[in-house]
Amino acid sequence: MINFYENPIRYVSRMAFQHLPNLHTLTLSGGAQISHFFDLKGTANLEALYMTRANLAYLPQSFCQQLTGLKLLELSHNQILALPNFCQCQQLQEIKLQHNLIQEIGVWTFHQLSSLHSLDLSYNRISNIHQGAFASLQSLRKLDLTNNLLASLPSMSLHSLSHLKLGGNRALSEIFRKEDFPEMRIIEMPYAYQCCVFGACSNQETNRWEHKTSGSMDQDPHGKAVAVFSVLNDMELKKFLLQTLDPKIPTSVQCTPIPGPFKPCSYFFDSWVFRMSVWAVAVVSLVCNTVLVFAVFTSPSDFSAVKFLLGSLGGTSFLVGLCTATLALLDAVTFGEFSQYGALWESSTSCQVVGFLSTFATQASIFLIGLAVIQCSIHVSNIQDYGMVPSATCVKVPILCCGALSLTTATLPLFGIGQYGSSPLCLLSPLPESQPSDIGFTVGLIAMNTLCFFILTCTCIKLYCSFMKEGYSHLRESMLFKHVALLVFANSLLYCPMTFVGLSILQDSLHISEYTIKFIQLVLLPLPASLNPLIYLIFSPLFKEDLQLPQKTSQSAVPVTLDSFCFGESTQALVLPPDAEGLVEVCERSNTHWGPSTVPCYQMTHRVLCQS
Incomplete structure (x- = not known):
């Protein structure tokens, strides 16, 4: 030797x-x-x-x-x-x-x-x-x-x-x-779906604590043997050895990875309640966001920056609904035989596209809500200082920045930082069997979104108190702010389960089953995409105003005078009419000037102050 x-x-x-x-x-x-x-x-x-x-x-x-x-x-x-x-x-x-x-x-x-x-x-x-x-x-x-x-x-x-x-x-x-491997005892497959033919139990869930236990036993074969043989008496041990050594006695095949909630054998969605919930979220998101975008961007009413952001939010929510509908269609097409198509779906380009669009739209929605809160804060300052609000053109650059940041976040998993195809959901996986880099990226993203919602919630509370204190609760812009604040509170509340999932990854003492995580990712995570447009369509009076404005526009051929401009209806927007420059000239010719005066036109109509 x-x-x-x-x-x-x-x-x-x-x-x-x-x-x-x-x-x-x-x-x-x-x-x-x-x-x-x-x-x-x-x-x-x-x-x-x-x-x-x-x-x-x-x-x-x-x-x-x-x-x-x-x-x-x-x-x-x-x-x-x-x-x-x-x-x-x-x-x-x-x-x-x-x-x-x-x-x-x-x-x-x-x-x-x-x-x-x-x-x-x-x-x-x-x-x-x-x-x-x-x-x-x-x-x-x-x-x-x-x-x-x-x-x-x-x-x-x-x-x-x-x-x-x-x-x-x-x-x-x-x-x-199974007939191709008659002598098989232990087999490791690329996908859990391939273990279904070997009798792997689809409802057997392995959590992170079981993984850690099995991993420690694999590293210590002696400890594993002691754990097995310690529970067997002499007669049982003899039968166990005979069954293991005698090839004539059939034994079960140990196949890994084991199918579970994220790797099902028969049905992608575990129950009809689960299935109907996903379909409801998808249909409501697609229909309501289509109506919202059409109403906002085709309305001839005054187009403020916050309203433009709400319309953009409807567009990103539509993308979330589209991705959710794709997963619902996948469940319908593979009904009862998902194991035949699960591996093909996970490794397909379509799964990568669904994961990319879902992550991009979700992050863009969060950033747009945050930008809407910032614009509301700017509106408060402009109303107090100038009596007017900024136009929609001032938010185009911030919206592009939000889109670029969301695009960067969604692109990182395509380059190895995170992974979309680790489950048929095509989303970033928080499961413990994922790679450490994938889990780190997912936890970091959850932490960033949680912090963002926390800051937005605190900001909305502060702005609401400012609105009530200054007496602007009846302004049209305050309606938009109240709507934005309601979106923040609703989205923050719905994101709490995802925050708890992130904490469970960091704290081993917190246990969340894979069924619960699947429900959170498939139903609760895209739920704001259907809830946000419903809040606007049902509770916001601005939507009803947008629907009635086309009729009012055809009947409003009466020219705007100085008196009607100063003492018009209080429900109009806090912006200058198109012929405001002409009104300024009229005021100058009649020895009038702009600003607060003894005739409080601003307080009565919430528009530009005019005094003769």
């Missing part, structure tokens, strides 16, 4: 290990500078060869001609691009080639290796495996193809397998048949 384990060897001669007939084990690990294989002529009795963490790029075609008695080969953590033909290594029992750059497995690569029982090809770049690559491996029991680029697998030639790992092959979305 020769053992050079984790030695920073820079150079080894090609003939360094020739003519060593009594050498049975050769270990050479950590030689990162070694880029060539050795000439092992005369070392035909070598049975175990370990050459890891080197810089091997290829193996010679005559590799097995010199090592006919080789039983164990480990060449992990190298730079191997292609494999030679191992057919002359008839006694090979175990091959470990993980963490290389292998791209393809040919039909002759492992041909006639009848003694091979374990093959590890994980963490490579394998995209193609020939249909007959494993056909002659009659003794193969363990096959590891984790984290490759496979889109298909020749399952017809894997009848002898008892352990199979395919996790990380996101392009491998096909549904396997």
Whole structure:
């Protein structure tokens, strides 16, 4: 035996290990500078060869001609691009080639290796495996193809397998048949839906505490064995061992990941109550936001900045409703057989688009509500100082900034910061089995939105007190502010469950089931998109005014005079009429001036003050 384990060897001669007939084990690990294989002529009795963490790029075609008695080969953590033909290594029992750059497995690569029982090809770049690559491996029991680029697998030639790992092959979305793996005991799939055919219980939920427990047991096999055998008496232990060792006794297949609420086998939505809630949110969002946008942007009434923001909010809410309707249609199309399409949906571009639009629209809605509160604060100052409100043109640049910030937030998961396709909901996943970077991005986004709602709520309370104190509660602009304040309070309240989800991720003592998280993300999170337009259409008198204005406009052909301008109806907007400049000239000719006076036109009509 020769053992050079984790030695920073820079150079080894090609003939360094020739003519060593009594050498049975050769270990050479950590030689990162070694880029060539050795000439092992005369070392035909070598049975175990370990050459890891080197810089091997290829193996010679005559590799097995010199090592006919080789039983164990480990060449992990190298730079191997292609494999030679191992057919002359008839006694090979175990091959470990993980963490290389292998791209393809040919039909002759492992041909006639009848003694091979374990093959590890994980963490490579394998995209193609020939249909007959494993056909002659009659003794193969363990096959590891984790984290490759496979889109298909020749399952017809894997009848002898008892352990199979395919996790990380996101392009491998096909549904396997249980009949193709009659000897299977443990299998790891890329998607949970592929475990449904192996009898995985769809209602078995694994939470983060169970994951942590199982993870600790996997790291401590002795502790896992003690935990299993400690609950068995002598007779039960004997039966357990007989069942495990006797292949004639059928045993259940342990398939991971386990299906659950986010990875269902039959129905995307768990119940009809769930299903009808999602449909209601989607339909109300699409219909009401369409009416709101049409009423706001086609109304000939005075168009203030806050009203323009409410119309923009209706547009983003429409996008949220559209994404929710897409998920509802997905449930209807895959009704009763979601496992057949779940993997295809998660890996599709459509899922990425739905996640992108939903995140963009949700964040834009929050930012637009915040901008509306800011504009209300500006309106209060302008009313107090100038007796007028700014026009809608002053908010176009801030709206573009909100759109750019929302677009940036929604684009980050497309570049690896977060992930949309981790569940069929296509939303950012707060589940504990997600990657740490994905969870960190999700928690950060929830914290930012929670802080934003908290600041907006405090600001609205302060502004409302200011409105009531200054006596502007009857102004038309105060109607808009009250509507914005109601939106803030309603959206903040509906976002509280999502805040609690973020806290449960940070605090292990808080437990929220996956069913509850799914309901929050599918129903409560998009619910403001349907509630916001309803608040405007039902409770805001401005909507009724917008509907009546087209009729009033056709009847209002009477020219505006100075008296009607000063003492007009108190329900009109706090803005100057189109011919305000002409009225100013009229006032100047009649030795009048603008400003507060003994005839309080501003207090009576909430418009520009005029005094003769």
